Amino acid sequence: MRTRPPQRHTRLLALTAAATAALALTTVLVLPQSAGAAESSPVGFGAGTTGGGSATTVTVSTLDAFKTAVTGNAAKVVKVNGLISLSGQVDIGSNTTVLGVGSSSGFTGGGLRLKKVTNVVVRNLNISKPVAPADGITVQASTKVWIDHNAFSADRDHDKDYYDGLLDINHGSDYVTVSWNTFKDHYKGSLVGHSDNNASEDTGHLRVTYHHNYFSNVYSRIPSLRFGTGHFYDNYVAGAETAVHSRMGAQMLVENNVFRSTKVAVTTNRDSDVDGYANLRGNDLGGAATEISQVGSFTTPPYSYTAEPASTVVASVTSGAGAGKL
Numbered sequence: 001m002r003t004r005p006p007q008r009h010t011r012l013l014a015l016t017a018a019a020t021a022a023l024a025l026t027t028v029l030v031l032p033q034s035a036g037a038a039e040s041s042p043v044g045f046g047a048g049t050t051g052g053g054s055a056t057t058v059t060v061s062t063l064d065a066f067k068t069a070v071t072g073n074a075a076k077v078v079k080v081n082g083l084i085s086l087s088g089q090v091d092i093g094s095n096t097t098v099l100g101v102g103s104s105s106g107f108t109g110g111g112l113r114l115k116k117v118t119n120v121v122v123r124n125l126n127i128s129k130p131v132a133p134a135d136g137i138t139v140q141a142s143t144k145v146w147i148d149h150n151a152f153s154a155d156r157d158h159d160k161d162y163y164d165g166l167l168d169i170n171h172g173s174d175y176v177t178v179s180w181n182t183f184k185d186h187y188k189g190s191l192v193g194h195s196d197n198n199a200s201e202d203t204g205h206l207r208v209t210y211h212h213n214y215f216s217n218v219y220s221r222i223p224s225l226r227f228g229t230g231h232f233y234d235n236y237v238a239g240a241e242t243a244v245h246s247r248m249g250a251q252m253l254v255e256n257n258v259f260r261s262t263k264v265a266v267t268t269n270r271d272s273d274v275d276g277y278a279n280l281r282g283n284d285l286g287g288a289a290t291e292i293s294q295v296g297s298f299t300t301p302p303y304s305y306t307a308e309p310a311s312t313v314v315a316s317v318t319s320g321a322g323a324g325k326l
Contacts, residue, residue, distance in 0.1 A: 038180065038326045042146040043305050044209025044231060046177030049146040051097030051121030052077040059101070063090075070096055073117070080125065086110030089134045092120055100124035103324025106151075111136040114145060121146045124323050128153045132164040141171040148177070151323040153184040156217065160187035165221070170194040172205040182214045182322040189218040193226030196248055196272050202227040206250075210235055211305070212313075214321045215243070225250040225276065229298055233307045236317040237262055243288075246276025251298035256282040256307045258314055267291040284310040 042049050055075040060066045061082045069078040073094040081101040086109045092098065094117040100106050106126030111134050114120050120142065127136040127150060136152050139145050152166040166183050167190045169176055183189050190210075193202050206228025215222045217239040223230065226248040233255040237243045240262040246252040247268070259265040265288035268276040277296025308316060319325075 038149060038320075042148065042177040042179065044177040044179070044211060044301070044303060045175050045207040045229075046144065046146045046209065047175075047303055049119055049121060049144040049175070049177070051119060051146070052095060053097075055097075066090065070098065080105045080107075083108060083126065086134070087131075089113040089138060091115060092122075093117060095119045097121040097123070098125065100126065100150075100323055106323065110134040111138065113138045113140065114142045115140045117142045119144045121148070122150065123148045124150065124326050126151045126153075126323050127166070130154070130164055130166070132161055135164045135168045136166040137168075138165075139167075139169040139173045139176060141173060143174045145173070145176045147179070147181060149180045149321070149323060149326050151182045151184075152186070153182070154186040156185055156187060156219070160219070163187070165189070165191050166218075168192075168194070169206065169208060170202075171198070172201040174205040174207050176208045178208065178210045178213060180212045180317075180321045180325065182216065183218050183222075184214075184216045185218075187219040189215060189221040190223040191221050192223050192228055192230065193248065193250070196226065196274070199227060199248070203249075206230075209233075209301070209305075211307075212317055212321060214238075214317045215240065221245065225252060226272070231255070231298075231301050232257060233305070234310075234313050234316070236260075236314050237265070240264075242267055242270065244278070245270060246278045246296075247272040248274045248276060250276040251296040252276065252278045253296075253298050253301065254278055254280045254283060256310045256313065258284045258286065258310050259288045260286045262286065262288040264289050264291060269293040282307070282310055284313075 052075045057077040059079040075095045077097045108128045111130045130136040154163045169192045209231045215237045220242045222243040224245040230252045235257045238260040242264040244266040277294045
């Protein structure tokens, strides 16, 4: 973290308080979304993602069978039955739906990679302990992605770099929705934009929506966003050091979330040479601090959505997020 002169820190706190108060006046009252009604299609920047659609379903229970089933760009629906151990990552082709069977199917030790593909859905999987350099899921140079109702986890018994990210989105990826997932017991949750030096590829891209996710005992990157545009609404964050992090000119709308046992709910001025932007409205900060050095211009997402009030978010998310909740 870069050291700020005391005078700037005072101005920053005053700006944060004023901006939060002003934005609170613009909060729109909406009807809550039912936790029991899983969407049949994504809401947010990932809207229109269909994956394999109505293609014939193939069910697999071994790593070799899974690798074969997800290869290529033809439309396909692949069900994973059981927990499969990985070393590294498996590449997923375009126009693919990967769907876990029941509440305990998925992958451990590694993860999935979506590289230079489009139209991919990943739902109802348990993805645990992705040993570095593998992420639980990497979305790289890919578009139209829906990550929904998965359970990501690791542990905090190792050094922070022993595992890599649970869900990282980078290299100009675009139009992604991350919804109704759980992220638990990890240091580095979800990094969007891997480097301060990647402006030429990332600027104008990295449009991501996070809604109705549960982050429990995740230290930071909830998410960390560079260059892109993020909408973070109706999420529940418990036990974080720093949660939402906007940097390198990124625009973040942080709306109707709940934070508990969190030191800094939203920051725009850490770790990078260029600050990000954030707008806050309707959040329950639970005593968490905010560090908003720049209030941004992103206040109206370019899609239809219904944000439930923060007062009902904990009940909805704890009952509805994660694998086995479809």
